[in-house]
Amino acid sequence: MVFHRKGGGWLALVLAAGCGEEPQAPQIGTNQVTNGSFELKLSGWWSNADVEDGTVEVLPEAADTGALGLALTKGTGGWGIVVGQDTAPHTAGQTYHVHARIRGKAGGERVSISFHGQGFEVEAGKQWRTVERLVYLPGDSKDFSAMIANTTDHSTVYVDDVAFAPTQVAQGEADKHRDNLMHNGSFESGLGMWSFWSGSDGQGSTSFDARHSGYAGLVLSLGGEGGGASVKQALPEPVRAGEVYRVEARVRGALGGETVSLCLQINEEPWDGPCLPFTATSKWTHVSGKVAIEEPLDDQRLGLVLSLFGEGTVQVDDVIVVRVNP
CATH class of the missing domain: 2.60.120.260 (Galactose-binding domain-like)
Structure with a gap:
């Protein structure tokens, strides 16, 4: 742009x-x-x-x-x-x-x-x-x-x-979802509200060509040095043990076969949490699944972490996190 x-x-x-x-x-x-x-x-x-x-x-x-x-x-x-x-x-x-x-x-x-x-x-x-x-x-x-x-x-x-x-800015599917806990989940406002991290030569940006809906989408890429490339956003409210969340996104790989994961990850050491791993294809795929908070957490702050592992490039759009039980 x-x-x-x-x-x-x-x-x-x-x-x-x-x-x-x-x-x-x-x-x-x-x-x-x-x-x-x-x-x-x-x-x-x-x-x-x-x-x-x-x-x-x-x-x-x-x-x-x-x-x-x-x-x-x-x-x-x-x-x-x-x-x-x-x-x-x-x-x-x-x-x-x-x-x-x-x-x-x-x-x-x-x-x-x-x-x-x-x-x-x-x-x-x-x-x-x-x-x-x-x-x-x-x-x-x-x-x-x-x-x-x-x-x-x-x-x-x-x-x-x-x-x-x-x-x-235009609204994508994630922005229009009433119960979505993510802000700027369709990446129409660049990486606003998202924190990017890479341990090596990873890159994160938004692009018109990476959109599934709306005007823009996320591009994550990682070179041969590995280490992972991630974007993260904190949930607006703390979570408790026993809660269940539905996590979903639209994902497309540049070649197909790229390894990606969506995790609800605690915002402090040891950075653990339930994950939804999957393999990208060269066509847009709707990735969706439920993750449960099984640890005995009490008012613990978590964030959604979307990560690319291994060399490659993926496009991501319309990230949604919804609490499905109280």
């Missing part, structure tokens, strides 16, 4: 071929932050230097476009050097499109971007790069801030052309 800016707004264009009626691309609204290009210096922005020798400056050499840009310099200690801006409250289940131009002075700097308590981290390079993500906001929050932070010691990050805009 490629986003383009036109005037004061954003347009999303699809770079994919397909037949039949295609779902509507994400419709991006008005930027919610003011002075996102820092031409008015730090007007509208606040800063928090929870570090030693940290500085927040607006400089000509920090600009990608225009005359000025933001420079975040972190010394040592603390979490990061932060700028932020308070924006209007959101509604539960809303998606926002985040855009920024970022460059590191040396390259390799870690930059944290968040909106109303949901966010992600990226790595800056020596050249300007565009950072674009869809951020899903599951519920109400007392945090209405848009924030950008440099979290790498002894480094400087340059930032320009910042936008946080409400976005309308």
Whole structure:
């Protein structure tokens, strides 16, 4: 998916071929932050230097476009050097499109971007790069801030052309399921609410071509080094022994024969829990099964973990978890 800016707004264009009626691309609204290009210096922005020798400056050499840009310099200690801006409250289940131009002075700097308590981290390079993500906001929050932070010691990050805009996205089958405990189960809002992990050379992303329903789906891939590639999302409520859950997803392998599992996994060591293993085929398969909480858990927090084991690539869409008994 490629986003383009036109005037004061954003347009999303699809770079994919397909037949039949295609779902509507994400419709991006008005930027919610003011002075996102820092031409008015730090007007509208606040800063928090929870570090030693940290500085927040607006400089000509920090600009990608225009005359000025933001420079975040972190010394040592603390979490990061932060700028932020308070924006209007959101509604539960809303998606926002985040855009920024970022460059590191040396390259390799870690930059944290968040909106109303949901966010992600990226790595800056020596050249300007565009950072674009869809951020899903599951519920109400007392945090209405848009924030950008440099979290790498002894480094400087340059930032320009910042936008946080409400976005309308298509709904897939999982999003329309009333009892689904997963947020963004159809991956219409990118990997919002999902955490990606890989022990080696795995990759996780979303793509128009990976959709079974809606606009997008998940792509998990793993190279020859193995180790597994996973996405995970915590259930909204703790579970108890004796509960039964139905877990389902739509899965397609690039070649067929890829090994995949869906697990309800405890969110602490030893990371165990009931699993639903299966082998992907080259056509979309509806994987569904029931898993029981047999351990003597009491208000224990679990998450759904979807994993690819062994070299290969799979597409996943419409992940659903439903409690089938009280």
